[in-house]
Amino acid sequence: MNVFKGQALSWQIVNGAIELALHREPCNEIGSLTLEELETFTASLPELAREAHALIIHSTQKAGFSAGADLRELYEGSRGMEKNDAVRGVREFLERIHGVMNALDAAPLTTIAAVHGVTFGGGFELALVCDIIIADRMARFCFPELRLGLIPGFGGIPRLKRDLGNAVVRDLLLTGRSFNVMKAQQIGLVSQIAAEGEALRVARATASQVGKFDRQTAIAAKQFVKPIPYEELKREIEIFCDLFSRPAVEEGLRKFVENEGPAPYLP
Amino acid sequence: MPTMDHTLDEILNLAASHFKVPREKLSADDDFFKSLGIDSLQALDLLTRLEHHFRIELPDYELQGVSDFRTLANRIQARL
Numbered sequence: 528m529n530v531f532k533g534q535a536l537s538w539q540i541v542n543g544a545i546e547l548a549l550h551r552e553p554c555n556e557i558g559s560l561t562l563e564e565l566e567t568f569t570a571s572l573p574e575l576a577r578e579a580h581a582l583i584i585h586s587t588q589k590a591g592f593s594a595g596a597d598l599r600e601l602y603e604g605s606r607g608m609e610k611n612d613a614v615r616g617v618r619e620f621l622e623r624i625h626g627v628m629n630a631l632d633a634a635p636l637t638t639i640a641a642v643h644g645v646t647f648g649g650g651f652e653l654a655l656v657c658d659i660i661i662a663d664r665m666a667r668f669c670f671p672e673l674r675l676g677l678i679p680g681f682g683g684i685p686r687l688k689r690d691l692g693n694a695v696v697r698d699l700l701l702t703g704r705s706f707n708v709m710k711a712q713q714i715g716l717v718s719q720i721a722a723e724g725e726a727l728r729v730a731r732a733t734a735s736q737v738g739k740f741d742r743q744t745a746i747a748a749k750q751f752v753k754p755i756p757y758e759e760l761k762r763e764i765e766i767f768c769d770l771f772s773r774p775a776v777e778e779g780l781r782k783f784v785e786n787e788g789p790a791p792y793l794p
Numbered sequence: 795m796p797t798m799d800h801t802l803d804e805i806l807n808l809a810a811s812h813f814k815v816p817r818e819k820l821s822a823d824d825d826f827f828k829s830l831g832i833d834s835l836q837a838l839d840l841l842t843r844l845e846h847h848f849r850i851e852l853p854d855y856e857l858q859g860v861s862d863f864r865t866l867a868n869r870i871q872a873r874l
Contacts, residue, residue: 554835590835645835667842669854704853707842 528571529578535561538568544581544734545636554590557649557681558597562624569630576635580742581734584657585641585727592640592666595648596681602780610772617771621680621764624649628682632656632755635746637737641730642666643723647705652681655690658749661733662708662717663726669705675779680767685759691715795874801848802867808847809840809863822864848874 530539535551547568549555586592605613631638631653640654643663651668654660670687672679678700687696695714699706711717721729737745770776796804802822810817813830820829827837838854844866845852850873860866 645838664846665839665842667838702853702855704855705838706851706853707845709846710851 528567529575531564531567531571533564533567535564536568538575540575540579542731542735543579543738544583544731545575545579547582547584549584549586549593550588552588553594554588554645555586555593555650556597556599557593557595557624557653558600559620561597562620562627565627566623569627572630572634572636579636580738580745582631582634582636582638582657583641583727583730583734584638584653585730586643589644591644591650592642592646593648593650593653594645595650595652595671598675598780599784602777602784606777606781614768614772618764618768621767624681625760625764628652628656629755629757629760632682632686632753635742637734637745637749639730639733641721641726643726647671648679648683649681652679652683652686655683655686658753659719659733660711660717661719661721661726661730662711663721664708664723666708666711666717666726667705668699668707668711668716669703670700671703671705673701673703675783676773676775677770677779678763678767680763682760682763684763685756688759689754689756798867798871801871801874802863804847805844805863805867805870808843812840812843820863822867823862825861826863826866827861844870850874 531537536547536549538545538547551561555561605616638657639659639661640657641661642654643666646654646666647669648671651670670679670683678684684696684700691714708717708720712720719729719733806820807817809815809826809830810820813832815830826832832840841852841854841857848870850870852869852873856869857866860869
């Protein structure tokens, strides 16, 4: 399926690069709909990869790349359920999203996240599966999960550890603070900074450049420098599920979902 | 180092310009959520612009409970 237009995302091939656009309002919250469409995408990847050399993931939403997991769906889907049933549902979701993230991580393409604005939680984790992160000057990154009594669950910690020094990972994870693109470049997360509104254009230029090289060589280089930490990823699901069964999590989710004030995204 | 008044003035100028609010309608003790009509995502946008402008890093937890320009200026001043 070379062209797809879904409710949460769309893709097409432009000049040898698959452009995967996230367009679910308000800020590409990742819930069951997005997961389903991402699974459709990863199922189509072998066919797409025959005609493309790169993948660009970007957002058409003004607020940013993605605000992360759909906490409203998570809260409403698990509220009032028996704990074991709620944890089972969360585990199933996590295993499916890990399947998507692992497929993107291992894709035989050069993958580029072109991010702007809010790149939080699961959105940050989606960017982290990509080979290259190109960020708009106004991009902002955050792992806010500890505020909810959780850890990142879409593969964030193992992939952050893969790319950054552990001291920085501890700061970002344990403070739950957001940080800007200058910091992101300084710590080695973002390799290119684009002017405001220019991340997709810069990503397209980068995709065009990587298309000049022999694909098998590019795949071999990628596999050599970007191992996938499968064991840690599995462990992350276990820790997340253990934490999710605690009453503090439901309370944290309730506070976030029911917050009608101006500050739910501030710590 | 710039004075506190200078920092405060630059914050008010930047906020007025970006959120298209007349500068004369903003004052130091205003609740910036109300006077700019912004939500938390836009507040993060403002924080990012201020970090770039002043070339500082201001962790968002330092803004917990902060909603007026004067206290915001104090937090920024401490990072200059």
